[in-house]
Amino acid sequence: xxxxxxxxxxxxxxxxxxxxxxxxxxxxxxxxxxxxxxxxxxxxxxxxxxxxxxxxxxxxxxxxxxxxxxxxxxxxxxxxxxxxxxxxxxxxxxxxxxxxxxxxxxxxxxxxxxxxxxxxxxxxxxxxxxxxxxxxxxxxxxxxxxxxxxxxxxxxxxxxxxxxxxxxxxxxxxxxxxxxxxxxxxxxxxxxxxxxxxxxxxxxxxxxxxxxxxxxxxxxxxxxxxxxxxxxxxxxxxxxxxxxxxxxxxxxxxxxxxxxxxxxxxxxxxxxxxxxxxxxxxxxxxxxxxxxxxxxxxxxxxxxxx
Numbered sequence: 363x364x365x366x367x368x369x370x371x372x373x374x375x376x377x378x379x380x381x382x383x384x385x386x387x388x389x390x391x392x393x394x395x396x397x398x399x400x401x402x403x404x405x406x407x408x409x410x411x412x413x414x415x416x417x418x419x420x421x422x423x424x425x426x427x428x429x430x431x432x433x434x435x436x437x438x439x440x441x442x443x444x445x446x447x448x449x450x451x452x453x454x455x456x457x458x459x460x461x462x463x464x465x466x467x468x469x470x471x472x473x474x475x476x477x478x479x480x481x482x483x484x485x486x487x488x489x490x491x492x493x494x495x496x497x498x499x500x501x502x503x504x505x506x507x508x509x510x511x512x513x514x515x516x517x518x519x520x521x522x523x524x525x526x527x528x529x530x531x532x533x534x535x536x537x538x539x540x541x542x543x544x545x546x547x548x549x550x551x552x553x554x555x556x557x558x559x560x561x562x563x564x565x566x567x568x569x570x571x572x573x574x575x576x577x578x579x580x581x582x583x584x585x586x587x588x589x590x591x592x593x594x595x596x597x598x599x600x601x602x603x604x605x606x607x608x609x610x611x612x613x614x615x616x617x618x619x620x621x622x623x624x625x626x627x628x629x630x631x632x633x634x635x636x637x638x639x640x641x642x643x644x645x646x647x648x649x650x651x652x653x654x655x656x657x658x659x660x661x662x663x664x665x666x667x668x
Contacts, residue, residue: 366407373400374412375437378422378430453482454629457502460487461546461574462616465593467503470640477636481629489546494621501630502619503637510619517618517634520641523591523650524554525609527598529583534606540566540585542576550588550612557610592616595644609650616641 376386376397383397390397405412412426422430458467463485474483491510492502504510505522526536533539541551541562555561568585570576577594580587581602589605597603618624624634645651 366404370400370404370407371433372437373397374404374426375430375433377401377413377420378426379434381420381422383420452480452629453484454633455484455486455498455500456633457486457488457492457497457499459489459504461572461577461590461593462503462505463487464574465577466595466644469596473640474633474636478632481632483633492619500620500622501633503616504619505614505616507614513621515620515622515624517620517624517638519616519618519638520592520645520651521611522614522616523609523645523648524550524588524612525558525591525605526554526586526607527577527589527594527603527605528580528586530601530604531583533586536560536562536565536586536607538564538566540568542579542585542587543567543569544573544576544588545569545571546573547588553612554588554610557612558607560607591648591650592641592644595648598648609648 373386373390373392373396376389377383380386380389383394383401386397387394401412408425408429410425411423412429413420414423464487467485471483474481486497486499488502489504490508492499492504494500494502503519510516526541539562543551551562566585568579570579573590574593576587577589579585580589581597589603591598591605591609594603594605598605618634618637620630620634622628622630624631642651
């Protein structure tokens with residue numbers, strides 16, 4: 363079956379919405395006669411009357427009402443799709459590990475919005491492998507504690523530094539303290555002891571499901587939590603947390619992952635450049651890197667695995 367011309371349906375839809383050829387002509391920026399002709403051609407093609415014409419006014423017939431119910435839905439959906447496509451280049455969908463998102467990224471987003479007012483960031487909290495296509499994800503911010511697809515492009519933002527943190531009344535000794543562990547980083551305390559040379563005797567233990575919960579517990583004075591320096595920098599600066607034993611590199615790092623190149627001048631590169639400088643700035647403020655270390659590294663081509 364051959365469908366009527368789209369232009370005729372568009373003229374009809376406007377005339378049906380207003381039940382006026384004059385109002386439709388004004389909306390479409392054409393003459394009253396043009397609307398009348400298109401509607402007449404549509405009626406002749408369908409073989410049914412769509413409008414009842416009387417006393418220089420038009421009223422939808424039953425057939426016209428049935429057709430308008432369909433054209434209204436179609437043109438509204440079409441307009442919505444076109445609008446979404448036009449705005450797509452302004453939306454950046456970022457998947458970020460929950461603790462990093464809450465404790466580091468979100469407090470810095472006002473700076474990102476001020477620097478890039480034309481980009482709209484849509485933040486998704488998630489960790490581990492990411493399905494970019496299914497989730498509509500542009501970028502993923504991850505620590506390299508898993509292997510990702512070699513086809514992905516990656517950019518190292520900064521190295522991970524870890525160390526024990528506690529409330530303002532931080533303990534200067536480890537023995538006999540309550541150590542706060544998290545299920546998401548179960549070996550963090552052992553890793554830190556091995557790298558720092560510290561040992562712990564007679565310690566009590568509390569376990570939390572997520573990394574951010576153990577850090578929050580430390581802020582509440584429940585004990586010492588193993589933390590990422592990047593995620594507690596603001597609390598250290600304010601005095602809410604103390605790091606009595608400092609921080610050490612644990613050999614891992616934070617990366618931006620993308621199915622598209624990160625050096626193509628796109629919205630992905632704009633976020634990558636901003637995030638890279640913010641990470642390095644945070645570590646410089648903590649005294650863990652020098653200003654000279656903030657020279658940006660080039661994106662890795664070809665999706666190098668960690």
